[in-house]
Amino acid sequence: MAQTVKINVTVNGKQYEREVEPRLLLSDFIRHDLGLTGTHVGCEHGLCGACTVLMDGEAVRSCTIFAVQADGHEIQTVESLGTPDNLHPIQQAFIEKHALQCGFCTPGFLMTLVDYLGDNPNPTEEEIREAIDGNFCRCTGYFNIIEAVKLAAQKMASH
Numbered sequence: 001m002a003q004t005v006k007i008n009v010t011v012n013g014k015q016y017e018r019e020v021e022p023r024l025l026l027s028d029f030i031r032h033d034l035g036l037t038g039t040h041v042g043c044e045h046g047l048c049g050a051c052t053v054l055m056d057g058e059a060v061r062s063c064t065i066f067a068v069q070a071d072g073h074e075i076q077t078v079e080s081l082g083t084p085d086n087l088h089p090i091q092q093a094f095i096e097k098h099a100l101q102c103g104f105c106t107p108g109f110l111m112t113l114v115d116y117l118g119d120n121p122n123p124t125e126e127e128i129r130e131a132i133d134g135n136f137c138r139c140t141g142y143f144n145i146i147e148a149v150k151l152a153a154q155k156m157a158s159h
C-alpha cells in the first residue's frame, strides 16, 4: 500500500481531515475523495481553467496542485457560490446572458471571475478578455461570457 499523508483542509467552510497519497492532485481530491464534482477536469495540464477553485481566496488550477499542498488552507469550489433559489450574481448573470451551452467550462469561469471581480469590480471589456484568457470554452465563442461578466459587475456593484 502506498504511503499516505494526513492533511487538514477546509472546503466550502467545512473541515476535512484525510489521509492522501502524496501524488494525489487537488482536483482529484475534491472530486473523488470529497465528491464535489462541480469542479471539472479538462486538460489536467493547467491550460484550460476548468478545474479552477479558490485557495485562500485566490483562483488556482486544482490540477496543478497536490492535495498535500492544500494542507492548512481554505478551498472554495463552485458548490459554495449559491443555491438554486439564491444564485450568486455571477451565476445569475451567466444565465441571463446565455453565457453557457454544455456548461463544462462554466465552474472554472465562475471561480476565476469571483476572484477577479472581487479585486476589479469595474473592468473594461479589454480587461475582461485578459481575465478570462486562461479559461477555454469550446461552445460559446466567448461573446456572451463577456456580456455576462459586464452584467455580473453591475449586479455586484448594486448588491
Ligand code: FES
Binding pocket: 040, 041, 042, 043, 044, 045, 046, 047, 048, 049, 050, 051, 052, 061, 062, 063, 064
Ligand atoms: S483541468 Fe486543470 S487547467 Fe485544465
Ligand code: FES
Binding pocket: 099, 100, 101, 102, 103, 104, 105, 106, 136, 137, 138, 139, 140
Ligand atoms: S459551454 Fe461548453 S465548453 Fe463552455
